[in-house]
Amino acid sequence: MAANVKLTIAYDGTAYDGWQRQRHRPTIQESLEAALGRMLGQRVVVHGAGRTDAGVHALGMVANFQPQRSLPLDAYRRGLNSMLPPDIRILAAEEVESGFHARFSARGKAYLYFFTTAVVMPPSRRLYCAHFPGAFDLEAARKALPLLIGEHDFSAFEATGSRTLAGPGEAERGRGAVRCLSRLTLERDERGWGPMVEQRRAGGESYRLLVAGDGFLRHMVRNIAGTLIEVGRGRRRPESLGELLAGGDRALAGPTAPACGLTLWQVYY
Known part of the structure; x- marks a missing residue:
């Protein structure tokens, strides 16, 4: 069971106002956090590698989160892909060290x-x-x-x-x-x-x-x-x-x- 999970994400940004969560606007971060919240029964904060603007796409966005209770890694990929809209897809889920941060660890x-x-x-x-x-x-x-x-x-x-x-x-x-x-x-x-x-x-x-x-x-x-x-x-x-x-x-x-x-x-x- 992973204490810190790294996700690799692809998305079509056409219908979204970018990555970062915003009030009353659809975003990639909000969609991921809502799906993870339903999966884990807890509020989840997802940290992205950066902010993409409205209408921008991604083939290799990276994010991480730290669940209070964990699932097998493959369950995150399969489970999230069954819950997310078809324009957002989890390509991989893996365990990373506790100090890894999608944004601050990026080179x-x-x-x-x-x-x-x-x-x-x-x-x-x-x-x-x-x-x-x-x-x-x-x-x-x-x-x-x-x-x-x-x-x-x-x-x-x-x-x-x-x-x-x-x-x-x-x-x-x-x-x-x-x-x-x-x-x-x-x-x-x-x-x-x-x-x-x-x-x-x-x-x-x-x-x-x-x-x-x-x-x-x-x-x-x-x-x-x-x-x-x-x-x-x-x-x-x-x-x-x-x-x-x-x-x-x-x-x-x-x-x-x-x-x-x-x-x-x-x-x-």
Whole structure:
């Protein structure tokens, strides 16, 4: 019987206002805690590896909880999947040491961002892929990627409220907006499409942006995606991303790309 249980979770975030519990709004955390409460006959607090925004998806979200009474590990996976809505699924349940915390033990995360330049958005892709119809220069966008790799102050890609959990003055004394990106790739993507005839008729291409790092500010991946897409569309120079990092002005960066294109892929421990 496990005293601290780690869950690996996949979900379609379309119908939810993000991960974190909110009053009078459907969230992933609330759904999990309600199902666990019914299973265990007790109030359960689930700690997630981070907050995903409304409409954002996950293939590898991690959470943990500490039950007052425990069940066999496989019962959590089977039992929760029988109680949760079909757009939330438990992929694995395992016992972890008492000090493990899904958020504070994490060393990094990786996200995927999907977008298409198709003239017409195929209906099968609309919930999981952002739509930017028109020309896109993949090589130009790729030239900007090395400028973002490594440790930088990402204030130019930070939305308001990124560090609201810090105490008074802690954001200034602590880490601030400094993060380290370890991997950043942009590739053509066809694996998520249905029959190839669907893509040919729609025109354009589909793309997959992979962003991995030791931590992320609010909307950081979506702001990076929106800015890179502007580079690919010829609306800004590739080298301008280095200038954005140096200046730290969010108003000068690109728009926040739509939430539907973003998926939390993996959490590293």
